Amino acid sequence: MAGEAPELSAQERAGRAFPVSWDQFHRDCRALTWRLNEVGPFHAVIAITRGGLVPAAIVARELGVRVIDTVCIASYDHDKQGELQVLKGISESAMKLGGGTGKGLLIVDDLVDTGKTGRLVRQMLPDAHFATVYAKPKGRPLVDTFITEVSQDTWIFFPWDTALSYHPPLRDGAA
Numbered sequence: 681m682a683g684e685a686p687e688l689s690a691q692e693r694a695g696r697a698f699p700v701s702w703d704q705f706h707r708d709c710r711a712l713t714w715r716l717n718e719v720g721p722f723h724a725v726i727a728i729t730r731g732g733l734v735p736a737a738i739v740a741r742e743l744g745v746r747v748i749d750t751v752c753i754a755s756y757d758h759d760k761q762g763e764l765q766v767l768k769g770i771s772e773s774a775m776k777l778g779g780g781t782g783k784g785l786l787i788v789d790d791l792v793d794t795g796k797t798g799r800l801v802r803q804m805l806p807d808a809h810f811a812t813v814y815a816k817p818k819g820r821p822l823v824d825t826f827i828t829e830v831s832q833d834t835w836i837f838f839p840w841d842t843a844l845s846y847h848p849p850l851r852d853g854a855a
């Protein structure tokens with residue numbers, strides 16, 4: 681409609697930027713594994729794709745878990761959240777390992793933001809342990825174990841979504 685303000689993306693609503701390097705991400709995943717080691721053992725890791733694939737690989741390696749399954753969910757088109765789409769559910773064999781309710785399974789994702797994605801996967805596996813590397817306040821109650829909390833108005837930039845580029849000096853007007 682004419683005169684209506686354009687809808688802001690989640691990233692535009694998020695005033696702060698929290699860029700994460702590969703090195704930092706690897707360190708945070710290892711820290712997550714230290715905490716998870718107290719909770720396990722786990723029969724399998726369930727990665728929420730795509731963002732959960734990277735931490736799932738690192739966590740599974742550290743915990744010695746060889747069975748990894750995926751639940752493929754998309755909601756953000758870059759930074760705009762739309763309807764959740766389950767593109768692939770949890771496999772029958774992983775479901776069996778978790779006794780149908782997820783007991784002894786570890787769900788891994790890169791972060792919880794609003795909690796929509798995490799809530800949906802928790803409904804699929806109510807007895808599983810849910811771990812993320814980062815958490816924002818709205819999604820935090822859904823997560824059993826996480827490493828770093830950032831404010832709701834922070835946008836996390838992951839290393840697989842970013843590249844090094846020139847940044848002008850402050851003197852020249854860089855924010």
Ligand SMILES: O=P(O)(O)OC[C@H]1O[C@H](OP(=O)(O)OP(=O)(O)O)[C@H](O)[C@@H]1O
Pocket residue numbers: 728729730731732753754755756757758761789790791792793794795796797798819
């Ligand atoms: O708590 P929420 O508000 O639901 O947001 C968190 C989810 O959003 C991102 O996934 P995205 O849908 O962008 O897909 P991707 O993992 O393929 O990047 C992120 O990896 C989480 O899975």
Ligand SMILES: [Mg+2]
Pocket residue numbers: 728729730731732753789797
């Ligand atoms: Mg995701």
